[in-house]
Amino acid sequence: MKTAARILGSACFHAGFEVQDAPRYGAERRGAPVFAYVRAAAGPIAERGVIARPDLVVVADQTLVPIAGAGVSAGVDAHTVLLINSEETAVTWRTRLNLSGPVLSFRAGGAAEDRSELPFVGASCAGAAARLLGVVSVADLEQALRQELAGLGTEVIERNLDLAGRAFAQMAEHAGCVAQGEEVPARGYRAPAWIELPFDDARVAAPVIRGAATSELVKTGLWRTLRPVIDYERCNRCWWVCSSLCPDGAIRVLDGRPEIDYEHCKGCLVCMAQCPTHAISAVPEHALEASTS
Amino acid sequence: MSRRLLTGNAAAAWGARLARADYVPAFPITPQTEIIETLADWIDHGEFDARLVTLESEHSMLTAAGAAAATGVRVFTATSSQGLLYAMEMLYTVAGWRAPFVLVNVSRGLSAPITLEPDHNDVLAARDSGFLQLHCATCQEVLDNVLLAYRLGEHQQVRLPVIVNMDGFYLSFTREPVEVPDAAMAGEFVSVYDPQNIVFRASMPESQAVAVLGGVPYSYFRYETHLAAQNALAVYEALGEQFGERFGRRYTALDCYRSEDAELVFVMMGSFATKAQAAVDRLREAGQAVGLVRPRLLRPFPEASLHAALAGKRAVAVVDQNLSFGKGGVLHTELASALYGQAGAPVLVSFVGGLGGRDIVAEEFYRMFEVTREAAASGVVPAPRLLYTEDELREVRKLQVLARAERAALGGST
Numbered sequence: 277m278k279t280a281a282r283i284l285g286s287a288c289f290h291a292g293f294e295v296q297d298a299p300r301y302g303a304e305r306r307g308a309p310v311f312a313y314v315r316a317a318a319g320p321i322a323e324r325g326v327i328a329r330p331d332l333v334v335v336a337d338q339t340l341v342p343i344a345g346a347g348v349s350a351g352v353d354a355h356t357v358l359l360i361n362s363e364e365t366a367v368t369w370r371t372r373l374n375l376s377g378p379v380l381s382f383r384a385g386g387a388a389e390d391r392s393e394l395p396f397v398g399a400s401c402a403g404a405a406a407r408l409l410g411v412v413s414v415a416d417l418e419q420a421l422r423q424e425l426a427g428l429g430t431e432v433i434e435r436n437l438d439l440a441g442r443a444f445a446q447m448a449e450h451a452g453c454v455a456q457g458e459e460v461p462a463r464g465y466r467a468p469a470w471i472e473l474p475f476d477d478a479r480v481a482a483p484v485i486r487g488a489a490t491s492e493l494v495k496t497g498l499w500r501t502l503r504p505v506i507d508y509e510r511c512n513r514c515w516w517v518c519s520s521l522c523p524d525g526a527i528r529v530l531d532g533r534p535e536i537d538y539e540h541c542k543g544c545l546v547c548m549a550q551c552p553t554h555a556i557s558a559v560p561e562h563a564l565e566a567s568t569s
Numbered sequence: 570m571s572r573r574l575l576t577g578n579a580a581a582a583w584g585a586r587l588a589r590a591d592y593v594p595a596f597p598i599t600p601q602t603e604i605i606e607t608l609a610d611w612i613d614h615g616e617f618d619a620r621l622v623t624l625e626s627e628h629s630m631l632t633a634a635g636a637a638a639a640t641g642v643r644v645f646t647a648t649s650s651q652g653l654l655y656a657m658e659m660l661y662t663v664a665g666w667r668a669p670f671v672l673v674n675v676s677r678g679l680s681a682p683i684t685l686e687p688d689h690n691d692v693l694a695a696r697d698s699g700f701l702q703l704h705c706a707t708c709q710e711v712l713d714n715v716l717l718a719y720r721l722g723e724h725q726q727v728r729l730p731v732i733v734n735m736d737g738f739y740l741s742f743t744r745e746p747v748e749v750p751d752a753a754m755a756g757e758f759v760s761v762y763d764p765q766n767i768v769f770r771a772s773m774p775e776s777q778a779v780a781v782l783g784g785v786p787y788s789y790f791r792y793e794t795h796l797a798a799q800n801a802l803a804v805y806e807a808l809g810e811q812f813g814e815r816f817g818r819r820y821t822a823l824d825c826y827r828s829e830d831a832e833l834v835f836v837m838m839g840s841f842a843t844k845a846q847a848a849v850d851r852l853r854e855a856g857q858a859v860g861l862v863r864p865r866l867l868r869p870f871p872e873a874s875l876h877a878a879l880a881g882k883r884a885v886a887v888v889d890q891n892l893s894f895g896k897g898g899v900l901h902t903e904l905a906s907a908l909y910g911q912a913g914a915p916v917l918v919s920f921v922g923g924l925g926g927r928d929i930v931a932e933e934f935y936r937m938f939e940v941t942r943e944a945a946a947s948g949v950v951p952a953p954r955l956l957y958t959e960d961e962l963r964e965v966r967k968l969q970v971l972a973r974a975e976r977a978a979l980g981g982s983t
Contacts, residue, residue: 282574282744285574285744286574289574289746294746295574295744295745295746296743296744296745297574297743297744298576298738298739298742298743298744299742300738302685303685321745322843322844322846322847322850323843323844323847324739324743324840324841324843324844325738325739325844325926325928326928328928328930459847459851459931460851460930460931460932460935461851461854461855462848462851462852462854462855462857462931462935462938463855465931465932465935466932467932467935467936468930468932468933468936468956468958469958469959469960470936470954470956470957470958470959471957471958471959471962473955473957473962480969483681483682493975
């Protein structure tokens with residue numbers, strides 16, 4: 277998403293705009309929601325930080341919608357265009373999210389069922405967004421893509437170019453639908469509801485870190501994209517290699533038989549790499565999800 | 570010269586590269602790591618001729634930086650937050666060596682509790698170390714001020730290490746258009762480093778001080794450092810002028826925005842000041858005579874320029890992105906001490922906000938302006954305002970409820 281924002285930012289820059297782009301994330305980890313924002317203006321940009329009232333929101337992953345912390349619809353109002361990467365229709369999303377502004381749904385490039393295609397979603401989103409702005413040409417987009425992806429090799433760049441170009445074309449009928457929102461005027465604005473912060477007893481106000489059981493409670497297995505699976509036919513019951521080397525202590529050995537705790541295995545695959553008898557293989561999570569649903 | 574999109578981190582790296590730093594002791598910490606990654610990548614590809622060494626801690630990193638600077642080579646290093654604190658002992662020590670180098674600090678709030686986002690308590694902890702401090706508001710300023718910092722620190726009237734500060738995320742990870750000066754022109758500006766009598770020759774050690782000094786010689790060295798730091802003010806102004814002539818961007822110790830004819834002004838440091846700038850524009854559109862005064866230098870503190878810039882103003886809203894527990898905003902304190910006893914000094918109203926990257930939105934700037942205007946009119950200065958809204962407290966109360974529920978579920982006391 278950071279790269280997608282950079283592609284869009286660069287494209288706007290090439291189109292002659294002043295630009296600001298930035299990603300936002302907390303502690304880095306796989307699977308954590310991440311967002312990035314782009315500002316573009318004819319003149320210098322003094323505003324900073326997260327965009328409070330976005331003109332356009334692009335949702336690259338629809339599974340973020342129900343996650344409150346992802347804040348997908350934060351600041352969205354009637355003027356905001358929301359573009360979501362989804363199989364479902366715009367009407368469905370408009371109703372689900374109870375939005376009053378325009379909603380568009382599109383299928384970002386790369387096949388959904390193949391996770392190795394996921395990195396290409398960004399280029400599609402950037403391409404679609406560029407067209408919705410209506411002020412960025414295909415040439416600007418292409419130049420931006422080549423610049424931001426330089427070093428990834430011709431094949432990757434060409435594939436991204438193709439997908440971004442297709443998304444750009446796909447949005448033709450909505451070109452320029454994004455309207456620049458107004459700055460909050462200094463007259464007649466809504467005053468911030470400042471409070472006198474009350475003193476709280478230290479028993480409440482001290483940031484006590486209670487380590488107890490959090491590693492158990494947090495299902496870090498959700499971060500996994502590849503699942504290590506033990507083939508017990510090949511496992512020679514060495515009773516220690518995989519379990520000792522698992523950085524998360526997610527493999528325990530019961531009666532000489534290793535068992536992976538999938539609620540906490542993050543899918544780093546150290547076990548697979550280290551298993552002397554090659555008894556562990558990696559299976560994409562989506563394949564398992566598909567087979568169980 | 571080329572104009573391109575750069576993050577604050579990349580801008581800092583460009584500064585080091587264009588200043589032709591010889592030695593880069595490094596240790597990673599978010600949100601600074603991209604600086605040393607960028608430099609390492611350039612060194613790997615033969616684009617930057619320097620020695621980069623990863624140390625085992627920031628304490629060692631600062632020691633290496635100071636030691637290398639004391640051999641008369643140009644040194645660049647960078648850190649952030651807890652890293653700066655961990656290096657603090659050496660920060661004070663190497664400043665006392667009077668060997669100049671440049672340290673970029675990417676501001677990030679301090680622990681505990683932990684955050685990755687910016688406020689200025691980290692860099693303010695180094696306020697009295699002897700390092701000069703340049704505070705940047707844009708990515709362009711970061712690049713330019715790294716170049717200026719070398720000239721400033723190496724100036725024979727100064728000879729002190731310099732911290733160039735930028736806000737994490739708001740600058741470090743934010744790309745903006747930045748003019749990258751032509752390498753030859755930048756090289757000409759920073760010139761070949763003449764370390765004067767700062768030299769080290771193998772097998773020819775020279776003891777520069779006895780082990781422990783009494784108060785008399787000790788005071789001499791401390792006072793001399795203070796005098797050198799004060800000299801840096803005029804030197805910065807002169808260099809800023811030279812820089813402007815050469816590159817078209819003039820730097821002054823104070824950045825004054827629409828403040829000349831203003832009745833009320835905001836005073837703040839760092840990148841959030843550009844948000845104030847946007848608010849000033851909106852307030853001007855609404856017919857208000859308001860401006861912004863931003864010290865680029867915190868050390869030395871540009872007192873005379875502040876007197877001049879604030880003379881005749883009715884009131885000043887000081888917005889501190891830091892908090893000295895049990896006192897208040899540090900910039901407010903500094904400004905109050907600078908203005909005390911000045912005839913016609915403006916009323917100072919203190920606001921604290923933006924801690925740990927907490928945003929300060931346009932409406933808050935407008936409201937700060939109103940509160941300050943009311944204080945000017947009534948002569949009654951309100952208590953310092955800790956920027957916090959009803960909704961924000963509500964959010965925290967919700968987290969506290971969740972924490973209690975979780976504690977109960979774990980069988981703990983509620």
